Amino acid sequence: MQIDLHHGMTWVIARAAGFSVEEATIIAHASQYVDDATNYGHIEFSNGAAYERIATAHKMLDYKNLDSLKNMKVWVPFHFLPGNGGLPAGQNPSGTFIKKLVCKPGSYIAKDMISECIAEKNRPYGLHRLGITSHVFIDTWGHQGFAGVNHDVNKVENILDRNGHPELELTERISGFFSSIFQDDIPSLGHGQALSNPDLPHQEWSYTNGLGEEVVRNNTADFLIATNELCKTYQRYLDIEENGLPDELKFEISMCFTEFDMNDGEARHKLWLEAIENDRFNLGAYTLDYIAKGEGSWKHQALGTTLSDGDEDKYEFTADFMTSNWKYFHDAAKKHKLTIIDDILPQYGICVG
Structure with missing residues (x-):
């Protein structure tokens, strides 16, 4: 899924579930920031203090940097949560290990992730972690059938639109984009070969996967299920x-899925923000915005920098840094990653650490 759903729609669902405007704004911002936190490593302060942040995403189209994109410690815990074949802990899907890594909607692993998040909701970064968990949870619907590793299971062929017609334009875009990078193949990482098809809320499509299976997808129907399950998750978090x-x-949400039918996620996001401001969802009119990097961003508020990539040599330390949204996001991301890789996945016989 893209920014329209991870930010705009997530805010709507959080408000509908009972979170305040301020709480919903943090949840939605953290949810989208999972896709935008691409820097990692230590930062240093002029007083000698230091802080380590982590990347929760790589730049998806930087396929020249394939080694980084294959990093399971990013794609598995934050974007392609393994589904264990839809089976509970202690049971194994038939086939090889890759079957355990393929993403499944609302899997037992996803439910365990939610339980761990709720168990620690009183942490200072509780809402930020809920936003991260929200991103990963609804992506189990969008990313179903794909795995966060470079593997043939992610191969996509014979893409057809809702009318059963080949997506010739898509095929041409793929071959044109990758021709100068790969001579023989497109990397089989996540849903890279399907481009944005798995993320578009209005899309109905089909394809043949790397196992030779025909897959039929109705994103509108799938995503509507995901939104309802996310609302239940929020209600559970609030103990209602x-x-x-x-x-x-x-x-109204389903209408937005079909009405906002452009392929540009940013364009759809703008329409979601307009709908929120015009109180289309009957939750109270509100002017919601999102700044990933630069002036006004969480990083700018925490560190005083407007750099999008890279870092200043040293930052001026302020007491507000310790309670900044940017720090809380990275605190939550580190805890989320540790919990998924070291605690939850091993219960399912999955080792990716």
Whole structure:
């Protein structure tokens, strides 16, 4: 999924579940920032203090840097949560190990991830971790059938649109983009070969996967299920009855999926923000925005820098840094990653550390 759903829609669901405007804004920002936190390593302060942040994403189109993109410690815990074949801990899907790594919607592993998040909701970074968990959870619907490693299971062939017609334009875009980088193949990492098809809320499509299986996808239907399950997750977090989304809100969200039918995620995001500002969802009009990097961003607020990539030699340390959204996000991301890789996945016989 892309920024329209990870930010705009996530804010709507958080508000509908019962979070305040301020809480929903943190959750939604953290959810989207998972896709934008691409820097990693230590930063240093002029007073001698230091802090280590982690990357929760790589730049998806930088395929020249394939070694980084193959880093399971980023793609597996933050984007392609293994599904263990949809089976609980202690059971194994038939086939080889890769079957355990393929993403499955609302899997037992995803539910364990949510339980761990809720168990530590009183941490200072509790809402930031919930945002990260939200991103990973709804991506189990968008990324279903794909794995966060470079493997033939991710191969995509015979892509057809909702009318059963080959997506010739897509095929041409793929071959044109990669022709100067790869002579024989497109990297089989995640859903790279399917480009943005798995992320588009209005898309109905089909393809043949690397196992020779025909896969039919209706993103609108799948994503609507994901939104309802995310609402239940938020209600559980708030310790209230898990009723999911009210029917009228479910309808409005589904209408946005189909009405906002451009392929540009940023364009769809703008429409979500306009809908929120115009109170389309009957949650109270609110002017929501999102700044990934640069002036006004969480990083700028925490460190005083407007650099998008790289770092200053040293930063001026302030007491506010310790309670900044940027630091809390990275605190939460480190805890999330550790929990997934070291605690949850080993219970399913999955070792990616």
